Amino acid sequence: MRPAPWIICAALAMSVPVAARGQAMGDQAIYTYISFDELEYRAHADERPVLFDAMVWIGGDFNRLWAKGRGERPTRGGGSNVEGQLLYGRVVSPFWDLQAGVRIDVHSDGAERGARGLIAIGLQGLAPYWFEVESAVFVSHEGDVSARFQASLDLLLTQRLILEPELELDLAAQDVPEFGVASGLSTIEVGARVRYEIVREFAPYIGVSWERHAGTEGGSERDTSLVAGLSWWY
Amino acid sequence: MYKGVRPPRPLSRRSFLGYGGAAAVVAGADRLLPARLRTEGSLHRGAPDVLDGKDGPIELVIAETEIRVGGRRARATTVNGTIPGPLLRFREGDEAVINVTNQLEENSSIHWHGILLPNAMDGVPNVTFPGIRPGETFSYRFPIRQYGTYWYHSHSGLQEQLGHYGPLVIDPAEGEPQLFDREHVVVLSDWTFEDPNRILAKLKKRPDYYNFQKRTVFDFFRDVGEHGLGAALSDRLEWGSMRMNSTDISDITGATYTYLMNGRAPDAGWTGLFQPGERVRLRFINASAASLLDVRIPGLPMTVMQVTGQHVRPVETDEIRIAIAERYDVIVEPTEDRAYTIFAEAMDRSGFARGTLAPREGMEAPVPPRRARPLLTMADMGMDHDMAGIDMADMGHDMGGMENAEMPGMGTPPDSVPAAAGHEGHVMPGMAMGLRPPGTLPEETMHGPDQHGKANASVPVSTRSRLAEPGAGLGEDGWRVLTYADIEALHPNAELRGPDREIELHLTGNMERFQWSIDGVKSSDADPIHVTLGERIRLILVNDTMMSHPMHLHGMFMELENGKGVVIPWVDTVNVKPAERVSVLFTADAPGPWAFHCHVLYHMYAGMFRVIHVMEPDVHMGHDED
Numbered sequence: 001m002r003p004a005p006w007i008i009c010a011a012l013a014m015s016v017p018v019a020a021r022g023q024a025m026g027d028q029a030i031y032t033y034i035s036f037d038e039l040e041y042r043a044h045a046d047e048r049p050v051l052f053d054a055m056v057w058i059g060g061d062f063n064r065l066w067a068k069g070r071g072e073r074p075t076r077g078g079g080s081n082v083e084g085q086l087l088y089g090r091v092v093s094p095f096w097d098l099q100a101g102v103r104i105d106v107h108s109d110g111a112e113r114g115a116r117g118l119i120a121i122g123l124q125g126l127a128p129y130w131f132e133v134e135s136a137v138f139v140s141h142e143g144d145v146s147a148r149f150q151a152s153l154d155l156l157l158t159q160r161l162i163l164e165p166e167l168e169l170d171l172a173a174q175d176v177p178e179f180g181v182a183s184g185l186s187t188i189e190v191g192a193r194v195r196y197e198i199v200r201e202f203a204p205y206i207g208v209s210w211e212r213h214a215g216t217e218g219g220s221e222r223d224t225s226l227v228a229g230l231s232w233w234y
Numbered sequence: 235m236y237k238g239v240r241p242p243r244p245l246s247r248r249s250f251l252g253y254g255g256a257a258a259v260v261a262g263a264d265r266l267l268p269a270r271l272r273t274e275g276s277l278h279r280g281a282p283d284v285l286d287g288k289d290g291p292i293e294l295v296i297a298e299t300e301i302r303v304g305g306r307r308a309r310a311t312t313v314n315g316t317i318p319g320p321l322l323r324f325r326e327g328d329e330a331v332i333n334v335t336n337q338l339e340e341n342s343s344i345h346w347h348g349i350l351l352p353n354a355m356d357g358v359p360n361v362t363f364p365g366i367r368p369g370e371t372f373s374y375r376f377p378i379r380q381y382g383t384y385w386y387h388s389h390s391g392l393q394e395q396l397g398h399y400g401p402l403v404i405d406p407a408e409g410e411p412q413l414f415d416r417e418h419v420v421v422l423s424d425w426t427f428e429d430p431n432r433i434l435a436k437l438k439k440r441p442d443y444y445n446f447q448k449r450t451v452f453d454f455f456r457d458v459g460e461h462g463l464g465a466a467l468s469d470r471l472e473w474g475s476m477r478m479n480s481t482d483i484s485d486i487t488g489a490t491y492t493y494l495m496n497g498r499a500p501d502a503g504w505t506g507l508f509q510p511g512e513r514v515r516l517r518f519i520n521a522s523a524a525s526l527l528d529v530r531i532p533g534l535p536m537t538v539m540q541v542t543g544q545h546v547r548p549v550e551t552d553e554i555r556i557a558i559a560e561r562y563d564v565i566v567e568p569t570e571d572r573a574y575t576i577f578a579e580a581m582d583r584s585g586f587a588r589g590t591l592a593p594r595e596g597m598e599a600p601v602p603p604r605r606a607r608p609l610l611t612m613a614d615m616g617m618d619h620d621m622a623g624i625d626m627a628d629m630g631h632d633m634g635g636m637e638n639a640e641m642p643g644m645g646t647p648p649d650s651v652p653a654a655a656g657h658e659g660h661v662m663p664g665m666a667m668g669l670r671p672p673g674t675l676p677e678e679t680m681h682g683p684d685q686h687g688k689a690n691a692s693v694p695v696s697t698r699s700r701l702a703e704p705g706a707g708l709g710e711d712g713w714r715v716l717t718y719a720d721i722e723a724l725h726p727n728a729e730l731r732g733p734d735r736e737i738e739l740h741l742t743g744n745m746e747r748f749q750w751s752i753d754g755v756k757s758s759d760a761d762p763i764h765v766t767l768g769e770r771i772r773l774i775l776v777n778d779t780m781m782s783h784p785m786h787l788h789g790m791f792m793e794l795e796n797g798k799g800v801v802i803p804w805v806d807t808v809n810v811k812p813a814e815r816v817s818v819l820f821t822a823d824a825p826g827p828w829a830f831h832c833h834v835l836y837h838m839y840a841g842m843f844r845v846i847h848v849m850e851p852d853v854h855m856g857h858d859e860d
Binding site for chain 1: 443452756758
């Protein structure tokens with residue numbers, strides 16, 4: 001998936017620091033950060049999906065516009081799940097950004113396509129002991145309430161070989177069958193990826209991911225798979 | 235353990251060279267040092283290496299130039315085509331006339347670092363003048379009212395990183411207090427092939443981008459083996475709880491930097507010549523954008539005679555940490571017919587600049603191995619003292635390097651008159667004096683409740699003077715290391731007044747977002763600090779961060795309160811260590827808005843910058859109490 005054209009335009013327009021070069025101070029400069037944290041293939045049995053997890057922020061020291069996207073598409077069988085978020089974020093304490101905005105989910109099972117809009121409020125930052133944390137609460141246009149918590153940690157094996165354990169929890173207040181969401185702890189995902197930073201901006205990785213999806217009609221589905229992918233930022 | 239510097243030996247040879255004598259020394263230096271300052275392989279030839287003010291107005295041209303660094307081609311922003319730019323030479327009492335033409339496609343400027351001059355000549359865009367527009371020539375004209383080793387550099391954007399700097403030397407009107415047979419100017423700097431704006435963007439997005447010396451999982455297991463699981467774990471948890479990195483010594487490292495000595499990469503090397511038995515003066519200038527450098531000459535002790543351009547009582551040492559923008563003039567006396575390596579190691583040990591002192595061209599001496607990268611300690615967090623149980627008697631322990639420290643004086647109010655104690659014969663009994671009593675340093679102070687807002691990651695528990703400490707990674711090698719506590723002025727201070735007012739400024743930041751500020755406010759959000767012309771100010775600088783900040787005041791010297799009484803040394807730049815409390819005095823005798831900033835270029839550019847505005851009493855509408 002390519003970033004939406006508006007993201008590219010905005011990034012190009014704003015990547016030149018606002019404070020003209022050659023002036024005394026650059027502390028008002030605007031920066032653009034683009035990251036594909038995961039561009040990944042999962043080798044588990046049936047669907048063998050490809051996934052992406054991307055993020056852009058544009059802004060200065062305290063105020064930033066955030067765009068986040070993630071999606072999954074099986075290489076075997078049809079269907080896809082894609083979500084995008086557009087958020088305004090403000091630094092509320094030295095290590096935390098408070099974010100608020102909208103999210104759009106597009107779900108397709110090959111034959112039918114459904115979409116929903118959500119309001120998102122989140123807190124993202126660095127927790128003590130170096131945990132990168134991203135958390136948010138969502139309310140859909142139909143009043144469905146859900147929440148997400150993600151945490152990860154970089155453990156250095158060498159200066160360039162980095163083990164990154166990750167945890168993601170998705171919670172929902174009610175079932176949303178069209179989007180495969182079950183109430184309660186709807187998804188739990190635990191992963192560990194080892195990346196090699198060829199340069200800081202570009203790192204291929206391999207890893208393992210375990211996830212459990214609660215079914216909307218009781219029961220649950222568990223998957224363990226080897227993963228391989230690329231991580232890139234600019 | 236760190237060894238204190240030995241007491242200076244008496245001056246055996248003391249010479250007051252007249253104007254002609256000084257000129258003779260200078261002329262000799264010129265002849266002996268062809269192409270001394272020329273960048274290796276510079277494509278721009280023909281620029282003179284030394285421009286002397288006595289030959290008429292000096293013409294400088296700022297332009298983009300193709301150069302070679304370590305054999306690689308690069309685009310640099312140069313002054314007269316070389317890195318560093320030409321040596322500008324004046325005599326105290328001269329009038330400097332310097333025409334600077336900007337051939338860049340963006341605004342530029344030249345700031346004369348450490349020079350006392352009219353505000354409009356200081357060269358800081360948006361503070362003292364609009365800058366020099368593309369194609370324009372700006373004429374700097376100012377009387378030279380001082381002597382010493384200085385330098386000049388761009389104050390526009392990040393141009394300084396691209397090579398826009400050079401040395402400036404002023405010979406004293408009264409002659410030199412030390413005899414020397416020849417001199418070499420040694421400009422140290424850091425070069426990158428990257429766009430400095432891109433470096434800053436990377437640091438904003440990933441602050442550890444250039445740190446390839448972090449502690450790994452295997453370092454943890456080794457520490458468990460050496461110190462036990464409990465100790466290793468509590469150490470990691472302590473740093474982790476604060477989201478601070480004990481290996482965060484330098485923002486930008488040898489991962490991108492090539493460290494230069496007079497424009498030459500370590501492999502090419504720069505060579506300065508001497509005849510065995512000569513007294514050789516080396517004028518070290520750290521013109522780096524972001525690198526503190528530890529300078530030593532294995533086998534050759536250095537006698538420091540000037541610090542930031544001001545004569546000091548000669549003191550012998552083996553290694554000097556030269557903070558960004560500082561200058562140290564030393565005398566060395568090589569007696570053997572052999573080469574010596576001048577080794578300038580980056581503070582984080584990720585690289586070095588290197589040159590050679592030799593009797594003949596082509597000689598080389600062994601290059602010492604790089605030492606292990608230092609780790610920050612609890613002292614750098616301001617957490618090594620329990621304030622509840624603080625005992626002044628214990629303070630002496632931390633000032634082991636200060637042989638003359640008189641601890642009972644600790645905490646004496648600044649305006650009290652000390653007992654007329656003799657201090658190496660410099661204190662004149664009975665003289666009314668408002669200076670800090672000899673042997674006293676700023677007391678250890680608990681940090682107040684102000685956390686400095688959301689642009690500041692954290693504050694130390696307490697801060698105290700660390701002037702007598704050699705600094706992270708120094709003092710364990712079995713040789714002497716110079717500290718600020720070893721420096722004293724050659725002559726007693728003319729100004730003996732105590733401060734009219736104290737201003738306390740906290741150096742703040744958040745490494746994780748690469749934000750840098752003063753009192754938690756970055757420069758563009760900050761109001762100027764107003765002081766009245768003639769006012770005597772005690773500036774207390776408190777470093778709340780875990781990085782070193784070489785703080786530079788334009789337009790006026792700072793008197794560094796290092797416990798030396800009336801022989802208080804003058805500096806234009808003072809390096810403030812992590813969790814340190816440093817106190818300086820200055821007399822606001824130069825009207826106008828003056829820049830005060832961290833000389834880590836990227837810290838300044840990111841906001842660690844203030845304007846100190848010296849205002850005439852009649853236009854001054856009242857104090858901005860800080």
